[in-house]
Amino acid sequence: xNALVQEIQSSLLSLVGSAIQVIPAxxxxxxxxxxxxxxxxxxxxxxxxxxxxxxxSTSLQVLLIHTGYVLxxxxxxxxxxVIAFPDLRLGDIIGLLGLSSVAIGFAFQDIFKNFLAGIxxxxxxxxxxxxxxxxxxxxxxxxxxxxxxxxxxxxHGERVVIPNSILFTSPVxxxxxxxxxRTDLAIGVDYNTPLPMAVETLLNATKTVEGVLSEPxxxxxxxxxxxxxxxLMVRYWTFPERKQVxxxxxxxxxxxxxxxDEADINIPYPIRTLYFFNQESYNxxxxxxxxxxxx
Numbered sequence: 344x345n346a347l348v349q350e351i352q353s354s355l356l357s358l359v360g361s362a363i364q365v366i367p368a369x370x371x372x373x374x375x376x377x378x379x380x381x382x383x384x385x386x387x388x389x390x391x392x393x394x395x396x397x398x399x400s401t402s403l404q405v406l407l408i409h410t411g412y413v414l415x416x417x418x419x420x421x422x423x424x425v426i427a428f429p430d431l432r433l434g435d436i437i438g439l440l441g442l443s444s445v446a447i448g449f450a451f452q453d454i455f456k457n458f459l460a461g462i463x464x465x466x467x468x469x470x471x472x473x474x475x476x477x478x479x480x481x482x483x484x485x486x487x488x489x490x491x492x493x494x495x496x497x498x499h500g501e502r503v504v505i506p507n508s509i510l511f512t513s514p515v516x517x518x519x520x521x522x523x524x525r526t527d528l529a530i531g532v533d534y535n536t537p538l539p540m541a542v543e544t545l546l547n548a549t550k551t552v553e554g555v556l557s558e559p560x561x562x563x564x565x566x567x568x569x570x571x572x573x574x575l576m577v578r579y580w581t582f583p584e585r586k587q588v589x590x591x592x593x594x595x596x597x598x599x600x601x602x603x604d605e606a607d608i609n610i611p612y613p614i615r616t617l618y619f620f621n622q623e624s625y626n627x628x629x630x631x632x633x634x635x636x637x638x
Contacts, residue, residue, distance in 0.1 A: 379418070380416075386411045400468060460510070470515065477516040522583070525578055528579070552591065552594045554591035
């Protein structure tokens with residue numbers, strides 16, 4: 344019995360001694376993590392202030408800042424693990440990361456998919472912060488592009504967070520990709536209107552509107568014969584922002600209406616004519632036999 348008690352005591356003393364030996368390494372590892380936190384924040388602030396001097400693209404600046412922040416944390420965690428567990432070698436850590444990455448990859452495949460899509464979007468730059476885009480059912484202005492998601496502010500003032508994988512795999516219409524944007528405005532004139540005069544009137548009226556660009560030039564095309572009017576299409580160019588397009592469209596419509604009124608050009612609306620007749624006066628719908636009997 345005494346031998347068993349002595350064996351237990353020696354085991355406890357050995358565990359306590361081992362714990363005491365490990366405590367300094369754990370404290371040092373914690374200090375390393377605290378230093379890593381300070382260093383990561385410093386790296387992020389440093390890159391945030393210096394990146395615009397060397398990289399003009401806002402998207403690449405964001406990627407550079409995130410990459411430096413993550414790499415600093417990864418290096419600090421690896422150093423802390425080596426200090427806390429002296430028997431753990433760098434090769435063991437790499438092997439452990441390799442095995443765990445498989446399981447983590449299956450468990451968090453959506454997160455990693457968005458992460459990789461975010462990196463590719465930042466590198467390829469199909470759009471930038473401030474661009475106005477249309478993706479699926481959402482349209483608005485890009486506010487922020489992060490590693491996992493992209494924030495969009497819709498024209499109704501609503502913030503939408505879109506996973507980067509959707510932006511990477513879905514068709515994206517970038518409204519502000521070019522310096523100018525065309526608007527097609529339909530209008531109809533009466534069939535009695537001389538078409539050359541109508542085209543010239545609409546053309547001159549559109550050119551006088553502030554916000555309509557002179558290059559490319561304004562165009563007016565006759566596109567078809569409608570039920571109540573001859574259909575024309577006024578094509579003009581403006582700056583690409585949604586607010587500018589909407590404002591200029593309103594002014595163009597006002598100018599076209601005033602020009603048509605001054606030139607005595609009628610803008611018809613659909614007219615439907617109904618004919619009524621007394622059915623008793625017409626017996627065409629009666630069978631021939633009935634007609635013969637009545638005669």
